Amino acid sequence: MGIDRRKFVKVAGLAALGFAARPPIRAFGQEITGESLEIRESKAGELLSGAVEEIKRAPHPPKNANRWAMVIDLRKCREHQDCTACIDACHKIHNVPSYPKPKDEIKWIWKEHFNHAFPDADHDFIEEEVKHSNALLLCNHCDNPPCVRVCPTQATWKREEDGLVMMDWHRCIGCRYCIAACPYGSRSFNYREPKKFLEEQGIKPQPDFPTRTRGVVEKCTFCEERLARNLWPACVEACPYNALTFGDLDNADDPVRILLHDNFTIRRKPGLGTQPEVYYIV
Amino acid sequence: MSDTGKIVIGLIVFLILMTFPIWYNIVNGVTPIQDPEIATQNVPGKNQCVRPVEYMRAKHMNLLNQWRDEVVRRGDRYTEGPNGELIEKSLSNTCMDCHSNKENFCDRCHNAMAVDPYCWNCHIMPSEAAETEMAMSTTPEEEN
Secondary structure: OOOOHHHHHHHHHHHHHHHHHHHHHHHHHHHHHOOHHHHHHHHHHHHHHOOOOOOOOOOOOOOOOOOEEEEEEHHHHHHOOOOOHHHHHHHHHOOOOOOOOHHHOOOOEEEEEHHHHOOOOOOOOOOHHHHOOEEEEEOOOOOOOHHHHHOOOOOEEEOOOOOOEEEOOOOOOOOOHHHHHOOOOOOEEOOOOHHHHHHHOOOOOOOOOOOOOOOOEEOOOOOHHHHOOOOOOHHHHHOOOOOEEEEEOOOOOOHHHHHHHHOOEEOOOHHHOOOOOEEEEO | OOOHHHHHHHHHHHHHHHOHHHHHHHHHOOOOOOOOOOOOOOOOOOOOOOOOHHHHHHHHHHHHHHHHHHHHHHOOOEEEOOOOOEEEOOHHHHHHHHOOOHHHHHHHHHHHHOOOOOHHHHOOOHHHOOOOOOHHHOOOOOOO
16 A cells, blocks of 8 residues: 555545645736736725726836727717717728718718617616617627638638728629628628729828728728837727727736626627627726 | 642641731731830939840849738838949839839830839829828938
């Protein structure tokens, strides 16, 4: 026999002691390594007292994110129903034309009536203020994107490093399978020649970003081209009320995670299993 | 075989029509292809192309396609220039800095060669662009 009763009891006792010591050691470790706990606690305290202080946005987004995500505070959007700062900024720098006919409409970020945006969350007796409000919508950059599955040319694909659902407009053949697959209406088809229309409207395109061409599908890219230059997405930067928070979902100390931790959030059509990465505080 | 005459006449007409471009050029003389015009004088510090001239003449389309794939598909945005400096792989933001005269630089050759690249269906020529207002044109600060 390798072990007698006396030895067994000793080892078991030590192991039990180790387990008992784990939580205090971990808490102690967190206190040293990061102040995340404190931030969260103070944040929760402010929430309880009713005075929510803004989480200040850093001058630049984090460099190496594993999973980009966005939290939209619809409470702030409801306070300023007429504000279109984010939409204007996005559509301007990405040369998105605003066609007069709804059939031609190109949408990167747009507003939609609450019960259309969240059919699962809607019922007859929902809070009046919410019922008659608009929600701010954009591509959800799903973790399990149906548009990517159906694209026959891999013109749209999920970037594995940071989860962005990307578009390669050079490769899009305009089959519109992705439009049929996307349950959020986040994709638009160019029925008209955007450059020509911008010219007709007397709008000079921004030189740093191409327009698209007729017969190509387009959508929000979470400002991939700006992230590469270490800039926040245009909508996030443009919002005067700090209603849009963007960050790395994989980092527990990221403002996005702190907001998700402290607030009840919903996502659009979660039952479809697409795992959207745009979260809404209602 | 009473149709021989008609067939021969038809064949002759066909041959003349087929070889018309050759006759036309012999009679009118060949229009010389104008050399593309390079306007680099306006860009201080840039007096050399990103690759040798011979390479660019023959293979610029390959380089552009390669850049496109690297930037769009892999997010690999910068490459080394002729003097070891860092340059952005961008048609609108790098090439057009020096070759801003698209009409005399790109189009002249492309028209003579009857090629119709679709770059400008989407990408913005310097002449049609607005002034940038948002901070898109910042250099890749502390990036590399």
